[in-house]
Amino acid sequence: MNGVLVSLTEQPVETTLDYLGYMHEHGFRYIFTSLQMPEEDPLDLLEPLGRIGSFAGEHGMIFMADVSPRAFENFSLAELKSSGVTGLRIDYGMGSREIAELSHEWLVAFNASTIDQEFLSELRELGADFSSLQAWHNYYPRPETGLDFDSFTNRNAWLQDQGLQVAAFIPGDGELRGPLHEGLPTLEQHRGQSPFASYLELYQSGKVDHILIGDLSLSDSTMQQFIAWNEGVVLLRVHGARPSHVWTQVHHNRPDIARDVIRSEDARRSYSAAIEPENCVERPTGALTLDNDNYKRYKGEFQIVLNPLPADERVNVIGYVDEWDIPLLPFLQRSGHPFKFLVTMDKGR
Template sequence: MDGISVFLNQDMSPEQEEYIRQAHRSGFTGIFSSLHIPEDDASKYKERLRTLGTLAKERSMKLMIDISTNALEKAGFSLEEVEELNTLGVTGLRMDDGISNQTIAELTHQIEIGLNASTITADDLQELQELGADFSKIEAWHNYYPRPETGLDAEWFAAKNQWLKQYFRVTAFISGDGERRGPLKRGLPTLEQHRDVHPLFASWELKNQGYCDDCYIGDPRIRACTMQQWQQFSLEKKVILAVHKVSDRCRSMILRPHQNRQDEARDVIRSADARFRAIEAILPENTVTRQVGAVTVDNQKYQRYMGEIQIAKRTLPADEKVNVAAEVCQEDLPLLNLITAGVSFELVEKKETNSLGVNK
């Protein structure tokens, strides 16, 4: 499961509603929010949560709310009346460390519970079992870390999750690459190494190397182009790569869908059928060093390999038989890791956008 974050520090705008709709269309099935945001007029929490809950219910999206006893009461709710939260569309509560295991155990029979994945111990699990908690209603949720240098270590994270997965689903956060939450605006990742990397790659790495089940974007937004990439990969397992410095002579050859060969190469991604298409003679051009992300086309000096299209996964030397025809944009380079054997990918020319992700 993938999810987004929607915070309650302001009224729901039409742009925010459209973002939620777009996220749902792109394969996101969960929303995370928090009642920890300071707000003088506590009544605004309830109305904003009602609006968010309605949007979530309309799309059958999970809605997990981060709470503490004080924040919940300030917003006009109570742990003794969880049914009201259910009615609003809240499907789960991520519990603050200050809430007792006794209360948590009782709540598991009324609503889904998220425990702090980073701090839960074996003693906590034993106590919850003794208190009769319904473990089928419990998940383990990691924190996000707004301050640089405080995110979790990847090896510790993976080891912790291997233990947690014996009992629960595990959820973690990644940074967004659009609007970032203040005041620091340095991203909201669980792992420090993911603070400024492509969100789709960070999600893939959490699940494939971090033993994580679910991934939520901690920040308020991702870019429109990232949302498109997420949709293609989550729904079709197709990787969209933005490229620039495209050769006019090779434009039609490379700006199209491709598929990596099933016999995966060490050094390059190989377009499976490229050289078997009918093409004219390809003359040597721009036969320079192939940096990581270089999109190449074999020229006529490679004889029967002429027309083969590759993407360099590591720096390779210049070859008079290989033209460098484009370059994968820097921010998309991590996505090369997603293109394993048989995975489809498409090369699209990068377009300049404004801060809202709208083409100029």
């Protein structure tokens, strides 16, 4: 299940509710916010918290709040429940007995990096409802502090073996959250990377059950990628595109997987018009190519270049995959997943 992070203070609540409506429409079902903001007056948080909670209840969304013993000095459990909060993310400071009791009334998430076997065994002895327990990773605003991928996946495999669902965060690329505005990923390798590429990596090999956008919004083109994914297609952004029939087609890599290129099994069979040699230049990774008339029976073959190739008078370069979407290519090479293109006017990121 996918979700979003929202701030109670960094933007008007009306903006947040519009964003939540849009994300709910496209399959996002978790809302996460933090109540650990000592610099804020708790009374200023109740109104946006309640409005977001009402939205969550009306739309069947799970509303998680990051809490600590200090937060409970300002908000009682009764106040949180009446505000529409349905889950508590508890990082520290609460005993096992309290957590076991909460699990029978709340969805409860722990810090995925600090859970150990002794803690889980104690919860089982105390009769905790494990169907209401989850493990959530932190997000890391400061560069260089995000988690290592191998350690992350090893821990997630152990957590899932313990019967816990795992959640993690990926960065956004719209309005970034303060105070540093450098992305809020769980994994350091995702900082500055395409949100959709980060999502796909977690989906494919991260051993996670829930993926949340850590920042306050996504760019329009990234959102189009998530919408296309919900429709079963990977959307690649393209710049420098020359006119071609391939941009409107849905493609699949051939099952006989090539080393150097992704070969569309759909393009050549549907096109018979002449293709004159044009822009026969070097082919870097991400180049989009169409074989011209000089390639005889291969005329009309459409490829995405994986490994740099030299210029060839038989091959026209008709565009380039956006730099941010290059990490998607290994997935397309091996998964057989359908893909299509979004032609943009810029020159890549």
